[in-house]
Amino acid sequence: RYVFDLSTNATAQSPLQWPHLLSRVGLPCAALGAAAAALVSQSHSSPSPSQSDGRSDCSSNRFCKPLLAGAASAATAAPLTAAAPIYINPLPSVDASPDSLHSNLRCCGPLCRGAKWNRNWDVMEGQAGSQVRHIVLIRHGRYSLASSHLDDMGREQADLLGIRLAELHAKHGIARLMSSNSTRAVETSELAMRHLPHLNGKRAEDPMLREIGCPCPPEPPMNNYRAEYRYHEGSALAEAAFRRHIHRSSRSDEAQIVANGAKLEVIVCHANVIRYFICRALQFPPEAWLRFSLDHCSITWLSIFPSGEVCLRSFSDSGYLPKRCLPSRLLGFGLSCAAVGAASAALYTELSSSAASSAPDNKLMSVADPSAPAVYLRPVTSDQLLNNLRCCDPVLPGTKWNNNWDNRHWRTTDSSSSNNNKIRSIILVRHGRFHHSDRLLDDLGRRQAEQLGNRLAQLHRRYGISRIISSSAPRAVQTAELAMRYLPNNLKRQECHLLTEVGWPCPPEPPGAHFVPEFYYHDRAARAEAAFRRHIHRADDDAGESTNELEVFVCHRNIIRYMVCRALQLPPEAWLRFSVDHCSITWLDLYPDGRVCLRCFGDSGHVPVSLLSKDNVR
Known part of the structure; x- marks a missing residue:
């Protein structure tokens, strides 16, 4: 009106x-x-x-x-x-x-729509089994460039990784562990396996999981250009490794995947391999690899469903590591272009044929222990392999990165600005578990909030926290207030009604299990976009301190999903491809030149495995 x-x-x-x-x-x-x-x-x-x-x-x-x-x-x-x-x-x-x-x-027209989800992305239609595959991707520990061996910090990281994996095994079960044949990955896996006695020291290796360098020009571009020929081999190797390891379970080998009730398959490899696997599995443009960052010995969890859908449960989860084991984070390199076509097929076929005679039953490229359990891989010598590599359509490239996505270019380029070199570090936290009857945290949710407070206190001592903002929902307010008991008293909580739960912010792709009429999204999509534009942007002149302190937002999972997709300039309808645990931490870095980096997503390492949850109580 x-x-x-x-x-x-x-x-x-x-x-x-x-x-x-x-x-x-x-x-x-x-x-x-x-x-x-x-x-x-x-x-x-x-x-x-x-x-x-x-x-x-x-x-x-x-x-x-x-x-x-x-x-x-x-x-x-x-x-x-x-x-x-x-x-x-x-x-x-x-x-x-x-x-x-x-x-x-x-200038900000309709958001670019991504391609429709390809449910047969692994060419297993009609062959996929009925079990969900849970793949845990782990980056190796910190190592010395001179010797390629883990340094003291890297060995401590690997030992703590083993303790965390033992906790995950107690709850979910770990069926097998494999690694690349790089020295740092082998040492990391062997140190971690000391806490996994049920594996009996058996570990498989695959040389195709080795580091791939920087195999494709990233978008947004990096400052130091690499000649095109340097991407050629790495991109083919990355695609071959992806097609071998990341796929749905098959009917013939399903019993092997769920042996003894174990769910998890652990792969210890490298940062750029993980970045590539994530973008390919979630059907994001491969050139988006530089928008992600990984800590040493961090945990990334992919769930692959029989229907062909894929969900990222966590990315670069390193919350279980103490402050002394978290070195300065740097933007890494990696993630190859998936559109390699015949080059990937040729390289993969060559590697497969050379290993066919040495790999029994064509299951492994190489095995560290001859008695190690067979790792579930795609066949490598059948005629169907070459067809699989050729029949998959190349991944569609994404649009160019918009450096002025927040319309603040005129501020960040102003030489008189006091914040034109400031990196905004934003922590997005999901509230603790709550009960639908009263919309308040239950006992588990309060314990999760206390664990969150301990983690935020560690981050505050290292980086500093400038402010905490929560949604006006009671569960978010409770979570923030419980966590703030572990922080200095001078920090005051602010509220923003735009951060309240939005339900489904837009129609997801692939579609959700339940039909939601179009009018349901009408106000919710607009409110989610309004919250994003108000809070996710580069530093303003009036933002306060010029130091790179953390800003914490306690809100809801669908708001977090939507903001991550928008900040990384990925299709917003991809929000349902992510999963967020209660009281988990998602970290975004916003650079003055307009670049954005996801440092972690759904990091719940600070929460004991026995307290982890993602669904509320009804």
């Missing part, structure tokens, strides 16, 4: 004030953005055909009709025929020029 009044009484308000007035009465509605864009466009300049190409028509949406009617009544020169779901960005001032206003409204 308010927008309609503005549009029909155009003389009452200056068009330049409409976006600010709209933001005061509720901002996060796509239809408001479309109406405002149309009104401002009509008042100042007509949009070019290129600006409206490919935008969806929302005139049939019953929520948009009143707003579009109001806009149409005022638009006499250029009627609105195909409005785009444009969200309004905050403007520097009400006195902004018409050109800058029009640019601000239209």
Whole structure:
């Protein structure tokens, strides 16, 4: 009604004030953005055909009709025929020029849609079994570049990794462990296996899991360019390793995967191999590898379902490591391009044929212990292998990285800015477990919040925490207040209603198990986008301290999923490919030049395995 009044009484308000007035009465509605864009466009300049190409028509949406009617009544020169779901960005001032206003409204068009989920991505349609595969990918410990052996810190990391794996084995069971044949990976796995006596010291090796360097140009680009020929071999090797190890269980070997009730398959390898596997398994553009960062001996957990769906349960989970075992984090290198086609097939076939005579039953490339249990791998000598490698369509490349994704380029490039070199480090925390009857934390949820407080206290001592913001939901407020008991008293909690649970922020791809009508997403998608634009952006001049302290947001899992996808410029509909445990930590680094790096996702290493949970009590 308010927008309609503005549009029909155009003389009452200056068009330049409409976006600010709209933001005061509720901002996060796509239809408001479309109406405002149309009104401002009509008042100042007509949009070019290129600006409206490919935008969806929302005139049939019953929520948009009143707003579009109001806009149409005022638009006499250029009627609105195909409005785009444009969200309004905050403007520097009400006195902004018409050109800058029009640019601000239209520069952030509809989010790019990703490709449809390919359920037969591993070419196992009709052959997949009925069990879920749980693959735990572990990066090796810290090592010396001079000797390639683990240093003292790396050995301590590997020993603590073994303790954590023993806890996971007690709850889920570990069926097998394998590693690359690199010295650092072998040493890490052997040290960890001291805490896994049920494996009897049996470990398999695969040379295709070795480090792949930097096999494809990343997007956004890195400063030091590598010649194209250097990516050639690494990209083929990475794709061959992915197709061999990351796939659904088969009917013939399913009994082997779930032997003795064990669920987990552990692979100790390298950072760039893990990055590549994650992007390929989640069907993200491979060139996005530089948007991820991995700690030494961190745990990454992939679940592969018989239907062909894949879920990332955790990424770079290193919360179980004490502060002394967490060296400075650096952006790594790696992740190859998956579109390698015949090169990958040729290399894989060559490796397979050379190993066929030495690998019994074609199960292993190499085995550290002849009595080690056979590791479930794809066949490597059958004619079907070559067909599998060739029939898979290459992964579609993603769009170019938008360095000005938050419309703050004018601030970060200003030489007078005090924060133009500041990295914003954002910690996203999911609340503890709660009961649906009263929406309050249960006993387990309170214990999880206390463990979270201990972890935040460690992070505060090392990096400093500048502020804590929670959603207004009681479970998030409780979690934040319990955790803050372990932090200095001068830290005060703030609340933001935009951070409350949004349900499903947008239709997921692949689709969820339950049908949700389109109108369900209408306000939720807009509110999730509003929360993202308010909180996830580069540092402002008025952000306070210039040091790179942490900002903690205690909110909800779907908000976290959505914000991660948006920050990494991945398709938002991919949000359901992630899983978030209660009181887990997700860490985003936002750089002044517009780059974004995911340092960890769903890190729950600070929570004992016996206290882990992801579903609430009904």
